[in-house]
Amino acid sequence: MAIDLKAEQALKLWHEVSMAMVHGNEPDLTQRQFTILLTVYLEPPPHTVRGLAARLNVTKPVITRALDTMGAMKLLKRRRDERDRRNVIIQRTVEGSLFLETFADTVRTKARELPR
Amino acid sequence: MAIDLKAEQALKLWHEVSMAMVHGNEPDLTQRQFTILLTVYLEPPPHTVRGLAARLNVTKPVITRALDTMGAMKLLKRRRDERDRRNVIIQRTVEGSLFLETFADTVRTKARELPR
DNA sequence: GCTAAATGATACGGGAACGAAACGAATTTG
DNA sequence: CAAATTCGTTTCGTTCCCGTATCATTTAGC
Numbered sequence: 001m002a003i004d005l006k007a008e009q010a011l012k013l014w015h016e017v018s019m020a021m022v023h024g025n026e027p028d029l030t031q032r033q034f035t036i037l038l039t040v041y042l043e044p045p046p047h048t049v050r051g052l053a054a055r056l057n058v059t060k061p062v063i064t065r066a067l068d069t070m071g072a073m074k075l076l077k078r079r080r081d082e083r084d085r086r087n088v089i090i091q092r093t094v095e096g097s098l099f100l101e102t103f104a105d106t107v108r109t110k111a112r113e114l115p116r
Numbered sequence: 117m118a119i120d121l122k123a124e125q126a127l128k129l130w131h132e133v134s135m136a137m138v139h140g141n142e143p144d145l146t147q148r149q150f151t152i153l154l155t156v157y158l159e160p161p162p163h164t165v166r167g168l169a170a171r172l173n174v175t176k177p178v179i180t181r182a183l184d185t186m187g188a189m190k191l192l193k194r195r196r197d198e199r200d201r202r203n204v205i206i207q208r209t210v211e212g213s214l215f216l217e218t219f220a221d222t223v224r225t226k227a228r229e230l231p232r
Numbered sequence: 233g234c235t236a237a238a239t240g241a242t243a244c245g246g247g248a249a250c251g252a253a254a255c256g257a258a259t260t261t262g
Numbered sequence: 263c264a265a266a267t268t269c270g271t272t273t274c275g276t277t278c279c280c281g282t283a284t285c286a287t288t289t290a291g292c
Contacts, residue, residue, distance in 0.1 A: 003119065003121065004224075004227070005228075007217065008220075009119065010219075010220040010224050011157070011219070012158060013223070014154060018150060018154060022151050030146070030279075031137065032138060034130075035138050042131050049239075049240055050238085056138055058138075058280095059282085061240090061279095061280080061282090062280075062281085063240090065280090084238095085289085086288045087288095088239080104126040105123070107126035108120075108123065114119050164269085164270090165269075165271090166268085174250095175252085177249095178249080178251085180270065181250090200258080200268095201257080202257075202258045202268060
């Protein structure tokens, strides 16, 4: 059975979750950063700077900088590809997984509490 | 019947919608700006700078600047409160309604296409 | 080997957002 | 009616993100 949302429910869900994120003290990421994070955690590896840039339709420095920022937050980590040392492989971390699990819980809770 | 999402579905939904927004050519809003927009459109009026600042737990200049930005995009508009001319009332626009309708459609479509 | 291509990082200038503080206008208080 | 308060805006200095162009390293092609 497909997930069927009314327009108002969709907006309310986004609103509730956004409020929770803005109000909470979780690391505040830009839209792009969060999208990069989700891509790394949800799409099949390996993830490279170039690949992510193409996937998200942004320039390479955007990815490099996002990795700097989120790397400092321990949400992601870099690793040299030893088979081709030009490449950098972007990998998940325990902290990142935990962060997204918490986020998913927020979404689920808000979705469950949605008025019909 | 409540909307029941699995953790993976919640993340996938956010990912899909985020990808659509980053990739698309819609106005590029920050997380806070988008949250302000949703608040104005979903919560009962009237909305003031001070009220929104308190609601979102941000400083007043954040609201003022967001109104500048989104006002230029025609997503919101300001009006002086004639009963107390110190106040500014924030109102919806046709363009803003349309923008959010389109966004809601994106969410609905992505939710419907979600794997079980 | 030597050159060309590919990959990610960096430098640079510009623009946008931030918080704190100060400000002007409008209203309320005493 | 003068002083204090309230409200939104502006200013200031800082920080962060952006795209373009360039750089160093590594690999591939001849």
